[in-house]
Amino acid sequence: MWPSGQIFCLKDVRFPTSVEQLGSDAMHTDPDYSAAYVVLETDCNLRGFGLTFTLGKGTEIVVCAVKALAGLVVGKCLREIVSDFRGFYRLLSSDSQMRWLGPEKGVIHLATAAVLNAVWDLWARAEGKPLWKLLVDMDPKQIVSCIDFRYITDALTEEEALGEIGLNPKSQEGKQQREHQMLMEGYPAYTTSCAWIGYSDQLLQQLCTDALRSGWTKFKVKVGADLEDDVRRCRLIRETIGPNNTMMIDANQRWDVAEAIEWVSRLAEFKPLWIEEPTSPDDILGHATISKASLFILCHNRVMFKQFLQAAALQFVQIDACRLGSVNENLAVLLMAHKFKVPVCPHAGGVGLCELMQHLILFDYICVSVSLSNRMCEFVDHLHEHFTSPVVIQNACYMPPKDPGYSCEMFESSVRRHQFPDGDVWRLDMKK
């Protein structure tokens, strides 16, 4: 039914965010928010838009990897892909020559996400629905058929996923009600826009004050470069937002295990809800040692999440639309998190991540977790103007998108202008 596709457009798109220290943290001091941006086209002119998020330099490597994966996608029919999405996921993630480059991690996995995000966008557009609604309306068996259970069956089998966790008829009760609730109230968000590590104290205070006025109640603070600085900044923010609002801290993998324990005890007086990425994202056992504090971790694939859950080495699961293998692998993690009774709070921000993540977390609430307790989705207020269906925030909540697709189509003019290195923004060296 859906004719064979091609890659219509594949671009290295970069935004010079480092100029204003947007996105700066203890490990990433000067990110230029960027994306490998993919447009798939079918021969009936339907297009699917996908991206993976990067930090600037090296985006061309991910673009090169998308090109290498394209050979596995182009010429395939959408109907054929989605009727065996698990097989298609494995085709991309386990190509017998290319899996050496991962497997399922780093550049090749980021590229896989870009391609699969475009396929999901195409599917949702073909059905005329926003992606979250496509998922919500989908038969649970079909949901589960999109997940590759390889390497996670010791934590979650296909039968468990289907029968026990959120997707059985019983837990479908109240689904319509939750969908209606989301359409009316939206999904709660927290803001990371106020406290990048490169911001001055004055700017921090100003941005927090403004955000409070706009209805924000949950704030994330970047820490980890200098302990005394962090104490001062955390105190300032806690004083500004008051004792009843929520504060989280994020060290962006800066510490070793012992350092993390010391640093986190010093910052405990500011009562953070969680500590995000205290050390290497590969260090499951290290996190288990640190985790007297409440930890919040982003891993590179479902096998890592499985172990963090098994070892009780995190207290909040942080999924990502691009770091993980698209919707398929995020579904696996949502279901495992629910089995292990750990709340999911997505990573967003960057460029396009807010647009993508809202879909997955809406599905999580309506069909899986059915709870908002200790749950919220990250929000960063930058670069949304480049998207044709940008996120809508009302009263510090994500309002469910209504346009068909996965919300990551960029304006052609934005792509043209920010294309690296030929777009006007870079050619004219506006950054300097």
Added chain:
Amino acid sequence: MWPSGQIFCLKDVRFPTSVEQLGSDAMHTDPDYSAAYVVLETDCNLRGFGLTFTLGKGTEIVVCAVKALAGLVVGKCLREIVSDFRGFYRLLSSDSQMRWLGPEKGVIHLATAAVLNAVWDLWARAEGKPLWKLLVDMDPKQIVSCIDFRYITDALTEEEALGEIGLNPKSQEGKQQREHQMLMEGYPAYTTSCAWIGYSDQLLQQLCTDALRSGWTKFKVKVGADLEDDVRRCRLIRETIGPNNTMMIDANQRWDVAEAIEWVSRLAEFKPLWIEEPTSPDDILGHATISKASLFILCHNRVMFKQFLQAAALQFVQIDACRLGSVNENLAVLLMAHKFKVPVCPHAGGVGLCELMQHLILFDYICVSVSLSNRMCEFVDHLHEHFTSPVVIQNACYMPPKDPGYSCEMFESSVRRHQFPDGDVWRLDMKK
């Protein structure tokens, strides 16, 4: 003293090994052994040769990543690099924009290894020594100064590395004697050349018989595609090599945890010394569950090895000259393995891995482990003819290389002929 360098040559070199099923296993059914091959040049005409090993498709992605890293190397002076090699390692592995693409895993880490391998080769050539001898003669403090201890200080601190593990004056006793022993007898090897998964029973038997005649006593068998096949193949090989020779099995990440336990118990009757990569290399806890069997694992970085050691989830450590961040990160793993009293048996084969690995394992024996018990280095007898200083095997032992450098310079004619896609081998489509 050493003038600024440049990248003289950067090539995607591929050998059509899949034609004869060389290297075939349960997950990699048709590898074309390949390399991203780097030549650094200084302006006094000294050259450093480095590579990272890949399986064919996607090598161009690694080449693209080496190009991206080149900006951090070109123009640097060798003296400057090696006087703060830890800092240089971190410069490459933790670039604030590019670390998003890893960190320290996948394509970007493979590319880092290629670049650093070339730097180590350059250093050894500048000193007029083979790399293993450069390491053996090096002041222990300088050895330790090459290691990035970030994320492993909870298992091994710099002081421990220096004072407790193999590098202190006491353990230096007998060093000359061990060096002499290696020069006379070589370092014991095992062979993987006899039992690729794509080989027929007849070929298996023939190759094992030939290898026995050449003095081989340790044999690795690829398993994991089909249990009944494996039983038959393992029985055949055990019968051919007899009860007193050593057999190991390698599943190349094929199984889930429960599957691995079942499969491994079935194959136990053939008395394998170890089971290699039964499941995902990311699954520390999974391996800990399986590890009633004796496991042998290759991880993507020192943080993963740290945890496998802490969790006693492996019984043999498998280092790799290209999967890990070159000599620097391999040194960290050698020292951790010694602290945890686990023998190291390197991964080799592919193209160039034997040439590289022999240097590291010679250093391990002479300066760190000082033991040959349960230790051996993998050997695969393919593609050595493309190197200017190929490995020398005598009586199933690696004889220490004597030429200056890290032994991974290829003949220009080999590079030209196998360059992808323009070399004669590919242009003339000799593969088909």
